Amino acid sequence: MPRSKYSVASHRRRKKILKQAKGYRGGKSKLIRTAMEAVDKALQYAYRDRRQKKRDFRKLWNTRINAGVRLNGINYSTFVSGLRRNKIEINRKLLADLAVSDPDAFKNIVEVSQN
Numbered sequence: 001m002p003r004s005k006y007s008v009a010s011h012r013r014r015k016k017i018l019k020q021a022k023g024y025r026g027g028k029s030k031l032i033r034t035a036m037e038a039v040d041k042a043l044q045y046a047y048r049d050r051r052q053k054k055r056d057f058r059k060l061w062n063t064r065i066n067a068g069v070r071l072n073g074i075n076y077s078t079f080v081s082g083l084r085r086n087k088i089e090i091n092r093k094l095l096a097d098l099a100v101s102d103p104d105a106f107k108n109i110v111e112v113s114q115n
Contacts, residue, residue: 072107082113
C-alpha cells in the first residue's frame, strides 16, 4: 500500500491561515508561525469582544439616560424606580435614544416616572 502524503491538506491549512492574516503588518501576514499566533490571538479577542460589546453599549445607554435625567432634576436610580413603579417598560436603548434625539418626549417620560 502506498504511503499517504498530507502535502495538499497542509498547504490548504497554511493558505487558510495566511488568508485570515491578510492585512496584518510585517511577518504576521507572511510567515506561517507568526501568522498562526496572530490569527489565534485575533480570534480570542473577537470572541471576548462579542460579549463585551453588549456591556459597553449598556454602559453607554445608562450614561446617556443619566445625563438626560439630571437635566430634568432627578437622578438615575429614582427615575428607573419610578418607571418600574408605574409599570412603564421601555428598554434602555430607546430611552437613551429619546434622551439624545427628542428631549421633550424624554421630559414627559421623566414626569410620568416622578408621579
